[in-house]
Amino acid sequence: GAGVSQSPSNKVTEKGKDVELRCDPISGHTALYWYRQRLGQGLEFLIYFQGNSAPDKSGLPSDRFSAERTGESVSTLTIQRTQQEDSAVYLCASSLTGEANTEAFFGQGTRLTVV
Amino acid sequence: KQEVTQIPAALSVPEGENLVLNCSFTDSAIYNLQWFRQDPGKGLTSLLLIQSSQREQTSGRLNASLDKSSGRSTLYIAASQPGDSATYLCAVDTGGFKTIFGAGTRLFVKA
Numbered sequence: 001g002a003g004v005s006q007s008p009s010n011k012v013t014e015k016g017k018d019v020e021l022r023c024d025p026i027s028g029h030t031a032l033y034w035y036r037q038r039l040g041q042g043l044e045f046l047i048y049f050q051g052n053s054a055p056d057k058s059g060l061p062s063d064r065f066s067a068e069r070t071g072e073s074v075s076t077l078t079i080q081r082t083q084q085e086d087s088a089v090y091l092c093a094s095s096l097t098g099e100a101n102t103e104a105f106f107g108q109g110t111r112l113t114v115v
Numbered sequence: 116k117q118e119v120t121q122i123p124a125a126l127s128v129p130e131g132e133n134l135v136l137n138c139s140f141t142d143s144a145i146y147n148l149q150w151f152r153q154d155p156g157k158g159l160t161s162l163l164l165i166q167s168s169q170r171e172q173t174s175g176r177l178n179a180s181l182d183k184s185s186g187r188s189t190l191y192i193a194a195s196q197p198g199d200s201a202t203y204l205c206a207v208d209t210g211g212f213k214t215i216f217g218a219g220t221r222l223f224v225k226a
């Protein structure tokens with residue numbers, strides 16, 4: 001497909017378990033973003049990758065969260081020792097460049113439920 | 116199709132000035148509207164979130180208003196500072212995980 005792809009679309013996990021979320025950006029897009037959206041709330045920025053530059057991790061809420069990206073391809077967001085407060089939709093977006101005036105394309109999200 | 120427009124595209128003001136950034140959207144059926152700040156080489160920092168039922172939100176020197184019926188939002192920055200220099204993005208949540216961003220207003224505050 002030509003869009004941003006995220007997997008899984010839904011994930012239910014037990015509190016304390018680790019989870020890994022995957023994002024396949026649009027081919028050729030150098031910028032990739034992870035956001036979190038809690039129920040009824042707006043987007044919460046988590047992390048930003050731009051090409052081969054060091055990622056901007058300033059939005060990660062705790063050291064249980066980490067993300068990797070290999071070059072300009074797939075990214076994985078890992079949450080260790082999940083807590084119920086981690087339940088949210090995790091959205092990935094990519095854009096052609098990191099410039100603010102380029103459109104960001106969002107995936108459909110991964111709905112994470114921690115029970 | 117929802118379209119989000121931000122005016123002006125760029126703005127340069129002297130330090131201390133109050134300023135208004137504008138955002139308009141074509142479809143009033145929104146869940147919320149969010150203002151972000153983006154610094155060069157960085158991700159997005161959320162500034163203010165206005166739910167569709169609200170008319171304004173304030174945080175420090177920032178005030179955002181929302182008029183859903185007319186499809187407009189404004190971000191007011193009081194007593195601007197050089198550290199406010201960044202690109203400001205307006206984003207509309209239309210539901211279904213589709214957030215539409217405006218193209219941004221690039222702000223430069225001169226010392």
